Amino acid sequence: MPCLFKMTPDGTSQYSEFGHLYLIKMWALFFGALIIISIAHWIYRWRNPICNGTLPPGSMGLPFIGETLQFFAPDTSCDIHPFVRDRMKRYGPIFRTNLVGRPVVVSTDPDLNYFIFQQEGKLFQSWYPDTFTEIFGRQNVGSLHGFMYKYLKNMVLNLFGPESLKKMLPEVEQTASKRLQLWSHHESVELKEATATMIFDLTAKKLISYDQENSSENLRDNFVAFIQGLISFPLDIPGTAYHECLQGRKKAMRMLKNLLQERRANPRKHESDFFDYMLEELQKEKTILTEEIALDLMFVLLFASFETTSLALTSAVKFLSDNPLVLNKLTEEHEIILRNRGNANPGLTWKEYKSMKFTFQVINETVRLANIVPGIFRKTLREIHFKGYTIPAGWAVMVCPPAVHLNPAKYDDPLAFNPWRWKGTELNGASKNFMAFGGGMRFCVGTEFTKVQMAVFLHCLVTKSRWKPIKGGNIVRTPGLQYPSGYHIQLTERANI
Numbered sequence: 001m002p003c004l005f006k007m008t009p010d011g012t013s014q015y016s017e018f019g020h021l022y023l024i025k026m027w028a029l030f031f032g033a034l035i036i037i038s039i040a041h042w043i044y045r046w047r048n049p050i051c052n053g054t055l056p057p058g059s060m061g062l063p064f065i066g067e068t069l070q071f072f073a074p075d076t077s078c079d080i081h082p083f084v085r086d087r088m089k090r091y092g093p094i095f096r097t098n099l100v101g102r103p104v105v106v107s108t109d110p111d112l113n114y115f116i117f118q119q120e121g122k123l124f125q126s127w128y129p130d131t132f133t134e135i136f137g138r139q140n141v142g143s144l145h146g147f148m149y150k151y152l153k154n155m156v157l158n159l160f161g162p163e164s165l166k167k168m169l170p171e172v173e174q175t176a177s178k179r180l181q182l183w184s185h186h187e188s189v190e191l192k193e194a195t196a197t198m199i200f201d202l203t204a205k206k207l208i209s210y211d212q213e214n215s216s217e218n219l220r221d222n223f224v225a226f227i228q229g230l231i232s233f234p235l236d237i238p239g240t241a242y243h244e245c246l247q248g249r250k251k252a253m254r255m256l257k258n259l260l261q262e263r264r265a266n267p268r269k270h271e272s273d274f275f276d277y278m279l280e281e282l283q284k285e286k287t288i289l290t291e292e293i294a295l296d297l298m299f300v301l302l303f304a305s306f307e308t309t310s311l312a313l314t315s316a317v318k319f320l321s322d323n324p325l326v327l328n329k330l331t332e333e334h335e336i337i338l339r340n341r342g343n344a345n346p347g348l349t350w351k352e353y354k355s356m357k358f359t360f361q362v363i364n365e366t367v368r369l370a371n372i373v374p375g376i377f378r379k380t381l382r383e384i385h386f387k388g389y390t391i392p393a394g395w396a397v398m399v400c401p402p403a404v405h406l407n408p409a410k411y412d413d414p415l416a417f418n419p420w421r422w423k424g425t426e427l428n429g430a431s432k433n434f435m436a437f438g439g440g441m442r443f444c445v446g447t448e449f450t451k452v453q454m455a456v457f458l459h460c461l462v463t464k465s466r467w468k469p470i471k472g473g474n475i476v477r478t479p480g481l482q483y484p485s486g487y488h489i490q491l492t493e494r495a496n497i
């Protein structure tokens with residue numbers, strides 16, 4: 001065997017060349033083994049996170065990406081997304097997963113959902129993935145808590161509360177009427193895009209007096225392809241949907257900032273829109289509002305208002321087209337409103353709006369079945385113990401409304417569009433079995449605004465137009481978000497009733 005040592009002339013021993021090589025190999029082997037053991041340990045920990053109790057069952061997927069790819073796989077059925085449905089079957093109503101490197105517990109359990117909403121700010125806190133925060137702004141209303149959150153919520157309610165909506169009713173009716181008339185001159189309209197533009201114009205006018213026709217830049221353009229970016233894999237390199245989305249945000253924020261500066265330089269005599277209201281707040285000596293928070297709020301409101309309600313309207317028209325009995329009943333309700341009014345034509349009154357009982361049933365059924373917000377995210381502030389499971393502090397939790405809304409134990413024949421199932425139900429908030437607008441403290445502030453827009457649009461649609469679907473279109477769904485595309489209808493004006 002070759003010798004590890006050699007003798008030097010002064011009688012001491014040194015490593016021989018072979019000895020050096022041997023030593024290097026041994027160290028390399030040692031470090032190699034150490035790295036392999038560390039990686040194996042890390043993978044083991046990835047799959048079996050530390051927990052002081054029993055974690056909900058589930059798989060944490062591949063290192064780094066977890067089950068992100070499966071989560072973002074698009075689905076076009078109306079049912080619960082296969083990602084959630086398969087795991088519910090395998091693991092039960094509460095399961096764990098990992099999305100974009102973060103451990104997440106998914107809740108399809110009505111009791112846990114309710115508990116999460118009730119414990120907002122105590123055991124749970126509103127939280128959205130970093131990619132959402134990048135897009136909606138670090139200071140957006142969904143990421144704010146406590147006093148600042150309440151302050152912003154009151155600001156929004158001031159604009160979209162019942163008193164403001166009463167005043168807004170004629171404007172909503174005129175907008176819907178005009179659009180329907182315009183669309184009847186087109187061969188066909190892509191309904192999602194057309195209703196989104198209609199709502200965007202109305203909201204942008206209310207918020208910032210923005211009028212596309214008198215503006216050199218098109219604010220709405222920055223929101224096109226936005227939702228595709230939100231539901232895509234968060235890779236910020238040119239060419240990806242996510243990158244386009246971030247670019248859209250940058251441009252929209254630049255425009256909003258310029259508009260705010262313009263208004264500051266040329267203030268209006270009377271408060272006329274949300275910008276004036278915000279500027280007044282910003283100028284107060286002891287204000288807690290900052291320009292960054294104000295602009296992020298503006299951005300979120302614009303997005304939340306047009307993207308959600310247009311999806312609800314498109315779904316409603318699609319469901320009505322597929323269910324002539326419902327359409328007849330809805331038309332009858334609105335014809336009666338017109339008949340009772342006689343020859344006078346003052347436009348819709350708040351009383352008439354409130355009398356639309358069947359229409360509200362149609363709206364409830366639409367948002368139940370369409371599941372416009374399929375995932376609501378939270379973070380645990382402390383260790384949570386629920387139904388024998390432990391959710392560690394700092395973990396993300398995703399409430400999954402479709403799993404409740406489409407549960408046959410809660411709703412008979414859940415995939416059927418049946419507005420009559422809501423008969424006699426007074427539903428102005430959330431319940432354990434209905435959470436289309438969220439629940440608890442963070443219940444959607446735009447709920448009533450949405451209902452006004454939907455009811456008024458449906459009123460105009462069934463009394464002023466006839467339509468037929470031209471192309472079916474799809475709703476592309478992920479468990480976190482969804483968007484419809486390609487639903488074309490052809491409209492004709494209806495003779496006066």
Ligand code: HEM
Binds near residue numbers: 447
């Ligand atoms: C069909 C229409 C709509 C649906 C289904 C919907 C759904 C929701 C849901 C589920 C939440 C709760 C999110 C959470 O708890 O994290 C929410 C919050 C919110 N919604 Fe809506 N929304 C709709 C329309 C609107 C409109 C028209 C506006 C704008 C005025 C709006 C503004 C907001 C805002 C600002 C929040 C955040 C509130 C918070 O974090 O507490 N929404 N919405």
